[in-house]
Amino acid sequence: MSLQHYLVISSILFTLGIFAVLTRKNAISILMGIELILNSCNLNFVAFSRFVTPAETIVGSEVFRFDGQIIAIFGIVLAAAEAAVFLAIILAIYREFGSIRPDEVDTLKG
């Protein structure tokens, strides 16, 4: 498995996420698309840190390549925070408008 295998997989995931965000008419489906995009980014981080970054040699002969993995962990944390706030906003919108279709929430439209 080369780096390019992982890059192709993650770019397909990214594109599918963009497609969901562009076409779906339900706020929760849009959130699912965003999660796909975040996952593709994390996969890219881990793949690049595995293949590209120089090895960090610690005491003994163990080899570590880690920075990308830690960035991916922070990415997962950010995704969790984002999902929580997103769903809170969706609940508030549902209570106010009775619908979570993004094109029906147009109070600000002149």
Place this chain on the structure above:
Amino acid sequence: MEFTLKTFIFYGFALITIGSALAVVTVRNIVHAAFALMVTLFGVAGLYVFLQADFLAATQVIVYVGGILVLILFGVMMTSGRLEMRIHIERGQLLLGGCISIALLMLLLTVIANTPAWENLTDDGTQLAPTTKRIGELILNEKFLLPFEVVSVLLLVALIGAALISRKEVRD
């Protein structure tokens, strides 16, 4: 590249991931889409295992599948009546979104195929030691200490903000 069991499993995980992601964006029923998303997240966790990121794979399963997906299902249950379980899609938007997505995918694949620095970077087969210990040291003691603290403050802010936004408004 010879066709070993390892490559077979890798392509299996890749197919599972991409196929279920395709289901997430095409299935009409939103609950089915949520379960397809679960399969996608498991597939990505499997790919992390192939990249020798064992801690990250476990975190992916615990946080995404155990946390975010349950949150999404709660959101579906609380906001979608029986009528809104089915997702409406407009044809024109589908066409336009599909064109943009395919153009984007072509662009990304062209870049991936034509970047010389990324060619021939194959798995050199070095076995990483279990990563958990070293990740703990890096996060709690070494160069990622400050980002870790910042992220914990961010989580706290998100928690308070979510509770504040979603509570019922009390007028006095």
